Amino acid sequence: MNTVLIRHSKRPAVLLTRALQTLPNSTKLINTRCISTSKAIFDEWDNQSFKKTSLPLNTIIKFVPQQEAWVVERMGRFDRILEPGLNFLMPILDSVKYVKTLKEVAATVPSQSAITQDNVTLHLDGVLYFRVIDPYKASYGVEDAAFAITQLAQTTMRAEIGQMTLDRTLAERAHLNMNIVKAIDAAALEWGIQCLRYEIRDIHPPIKVVESMHQQVSAERTKRAQILESEGARQAAINVAEGQKQSKILASEAQKAENINQADGEAQAIVLRAEASAKSIETVAKAIGKDQGANAVSMSIAEKYVEAFGQLAKKSTTLIVPASANDAASLVTQALTIYKNVSNKP
Numbered sequence: 001m002n003t004v005l006i007r008h009s010k011r012p013a014v015l016l017t018r019a020l021q022t023l024p025n026s027t028k029l030i031n032t033r034c035i036s037t038s039k040a041i042f043d044e045w046d047n048q049s050f051k052k053t054s055l056p057l058n059t060i061i062k063f064v065p066q067q068e069a070w071v072v073e074r075m076g077r078f079d080r081i082l083e084p085g086l087n088f089l090m091p092i093l094d095s096v097k098y099v100k101t102l103k104e105v106a107a108t109v110p111s112q113s114a115i116t117q118d119n120v121t122l123h124l125d126g127v128l129y130f131r132v133i134d135p136y137k138a139s140y141g142v143e144d145a146a147f148a149i150t151q152l153a154q155t156t157m158r159a160e161i162g163q164m165t166l167d168r169t170l171a172e173r174a175h176l177n178m179n180i181v182k183a184i185d186a187a188a189l190e191w192g193i194q195c196l197r198y199e200i201r202d203i204h205p206p207i208k209v210v211e212s213m214h215q216q217v218s219a220e221r222t223k224r225a226q227i228l229e230s231e232g233a234r235q236a237a238i239n240v241a242e243g244q245k246q247s248k249i250l251a252s253e254a255q256k257a258e259n260i261n262q263a264d265g266e267a268q269a270i271v272l273r274a275e276a277s278a279k280s281i282e283t284v285a286k287a288i289g290k291d292q293g294a295n296a297v298s299m300s301i302a303e304k305y306v307e308a309f310g311q312l313a314k315k316s317t318t319l320i321v322p323a324s325a326n327d328a329a330s331l332v333t334q335a336l337t338i339y340k341n342v343s344n345k346p
Contacts, residue, residue, distance in 0.1 A: 054099070055096055055097070055098075055099060056070075056096055056099070058089065058091045058094070058095050058096065059089070059091060060088060060089060060090075060091060061086070061087075061088060061089075062082060062086075062087045062088070062089055062096070063085070063086060063087075064082045064083065064084045064085060064087055065084060066084045067084070067101065067102045067103050068084065068099060068100065068101055068102060069081050069082070069083075069099075069100045069101075069102055069132070069135035070082040070087075070096045070098070070099055070100075071096070071097050071098035071099075071100065071135055071136065071139045072089065072094050072095070072096055072097065073094070073095055073097045074090075074093050074094050075093055078136070078140065079094065081135050081136065082096075097139070098135070098138075098139040100132045100135040100138055100139065101132065102131060102132055102133075102135075103131060104129055104130070104131045104196060105129070105130055105131060105146075106127055106128070106129050107127070107128045107129075107130070107146060107149070107150055108125070108126075108127055108128075109125060109126040109127065109128055109150060109153050109154060109157070110125060110154075111123055111124065111125040111202075112124060112125070112154055112157070112158070114157065114158045114161040114162065115158075115161070115162060116161055116162065116164060116165055116166045116169055117162060117163060117164055117165050118165045118166055120166045120205060120206070120209055121206060122161065122166075122169065122203055122204065122205055123203075123204040124157065124161070124200055124202065124203050124204070125200075125201050125202055126153070126157065126198060126199055126200045126201055127198070127199050127201060128149065128150065128153045128184070128195070128197075128198050129195075129196040129197040129198070129199075130149055130184075130188065130193050130194060130195045130196060131193070131194055131196065132145070132192060132193055132194075133192055133193065133194045134192030135192065136192065137190065137191055137192025137193075138191055138192035138193060139192075141190060141191045141192055142191040145191055145192075145193055148191060149184065149188055149191070149193055149195070152184055152187055152188065153180065153184055153198060156180050156183045156184055157180055157198075157200075159183075160176055160179050160180055160183070161176070164176065166205065166209070169203065170203065170205075173200055173203075176200065177197070177198050177199060177200060180198045181195050181196075181197060181198045184198065
């Protein structure tokens with residue numbers, strides 16, 4: 001298959017169309033996409049650069065606009081570069097050969113296909129920002145600086161994407177742009193051009209890959225939802241167990257405090273009863289030492305002795321009684337005898 005390359009300084013898109021019309025039928029079997037892409041590139045240059053770089057007429061007085069550099073040749077040889085402002089030429093000997101803009105230029109990089117490291121075909125397009133820093137190199141170092149740097153951007157982008165997987169290409173777009181800028185800038189300096197930025201506008205993966213990515217995202221979200229739900233159930237169980245533990249601890253502490261208080265109360269009651277008994281005994285002892293105290297004690301013992309025999313029949317079915325239980329006088333005498341025996345002991 002024959003390939004025709006049109007290189008001209010004026011209206012390349014028009015010349016490409018005319019050349020294709022003049023080709024024989026056998027050579028017109030060219031990929032339609034390649035023709036439209038090339039025409040789009042040439043139209044972009046026509047719109048951005050052609051009107052600005054049209055050569056001025058050769059007159060004596062020249063006013064160079066700001067941010068433009070005019071390359072002057074004298075008798076076909078480079079002579080000088082006109083600075084912005086007033087300049088003078090010799091119309092016969094001098095001629096303005098090239099007009100270069102020193103402003104930043106944004107050039108569209110047409111959509112192209114590239115294969116990633118994991119063999120996924122992507123369609124990408126971008127925007128390249130550059131400016132001329134050396135008008136001499138941009139004029140004589142390369143035939144068409146805009147065409148050369150655009151082609152360099154395309155080849156560099158393919159090379160960089162070929163070293164990255166699909167996930168890295170989608171996630172590290174800024175890193176990819178930086179690598180492309182470094183690669184283009186290193187080569188474009190020989191042409192007097194500085195590459196400022198490169199931005200990938202759109203990345204179009206295949207439809208099946210996009211569907212797989214959507215399924216992966218959906219599965220990942222389902223996984224995270226299940227994990228969060230299980231963590232919530234786990235935390236709820238932990239909270240319930242902690243609550244039961246704290247409840248049992250508080251209940252045991254309350255029972256402990258209750259037992260301590262009850263023991264303290266019983267101890268205090270025993271002490272109080274002992275003190276009361278001691279005071280009672282002391283009082284009784286004092287009373288015995290007085291006149292008729294012994295008789296009062298004897299009377300009290302006799303009463304309790306008789307009362308005790310009266311309670312035996314009420315609280316127990318077994319009775320242990322003396323032989324003379326029906327004789328109250330003998331019972332009293334027996335009680336007083338017991339008392340006297342106890343009191344006479346040392």
